[in-house]
Amino acid sequence: MDLFGFDADLNILPYDGDVYYYGGILEYDFAKQIRLDLLQNIAWKNDEVVIHGKHIITDRKIAWYGDNPYSYTYSNTTKQAHVWTAELLQLKQIVEKHSNAVFNSCLLNLYHTGAEGLSWHSDNEKELGKNSVIASLSLGAKRKFSFKHKQSRETVSLELEEGSLLLMKGETQQHWLHSLPKTTKVHEPRINLTFRQML
Numbered sequence: 132m133d134l135f136g137f138d139a140d141l142n143i144l145p146y147d148g149d150v151y152y153y154g155g156i157l158e159y160d161f162a163k164q165i166r167l168d169l170l171q172n173i174a175w176k177n178d179e180v181v182i183h184g185k186h187i188i189t190d191r192k193i194a195w196y197g198d199n200p201y202s203y204t205y206s207n208t209t210k211q212a213h214v215w216t217a218e219l220l221q222l223k224q225i226v227e228k229h230s231n232a233v234f235n236s237c238l239l240n241l242y243h244t245g246a247e248g249l250s251w252h253s254d255n256e257k258e259l260g261k262n263s264v265i266a267s268l269s270l271g272a273k274r275k276f277s278f279k280h281k282q283s284r285e286t287v288s289l290e291l292e293e294g295s296l297l298l299m300k301g302e303t304q305q306h307w308l309h310s311l312p313k314t315t316k317v318h319e320p321r322i323n324l325t326f327r328q329m330l
């Protein structure tokens with residue numbers, strides 16, 4: 132299924148999870164200014180993962196921020212969070228207002244072009260509470276984002292536009308994978324911020 136219009140009250144997933152797309156929540160000029168600011172001032176680093184014993188450095192860049200210097204483990208590597216910048220705190224406030232939830236950390240991803248993406252995964256690490264809310268804010272290039280059910284393999288896809296907010300709640304991470312497919316059509320960078328609730 133592909134979704135074109137959006138309705139923030141409508142659950143995008145047909146069963147076993149709750150995902151809501153709010154469309155753009157940031158003013159055009161503000162989104163542009165904050166995107167340039169984040170490109171400059173975030174401590175971007177290529178991600179390092181260990182898969183089947185192999186050490187891999189990704190082209191995509193990431194950074195972790197939070198209330199405290201939390202450590203977080205995935206793909207067999209442990210990362211340390213930086214403490215919030217003023218811009219991130221401002222975005223956190225806006226996102227919290229729209230999502231009616233409180234977040235204590237954020238993972239930022241920087242995809243330089245459509246040649247970079249994120250393969251199928253769910254954010255079900257033990258540091259995240261069971262059924263905790265994840266709020267995903269997108270800046271820059273519009274990209275396709277997909278969900279795939281772990282048993283039925285049914286997929287649901289939508290386009291995430293600049294300044295848009297996507298909420299993943301309930302049992303979503305238990306039953307669905309998500310991915311950001313690579314594409315040859317996009318040549319501009321995209322920044323994604325996933326605000327999270329760490330235990």
Ligand SMILES: O=C(O)CCC(=O)C(=O)O
Nearest residue numbers: 238240249254311323325
């Ligand atoms: O870039 C995105 O939209 C998704 C990021 C994501 O799924 C993650 O960081 O876990």
Ligand SMILES: [Fe+2]
Nearest residue numbers: 252253254309
């Ligand atoms: Fe994710």
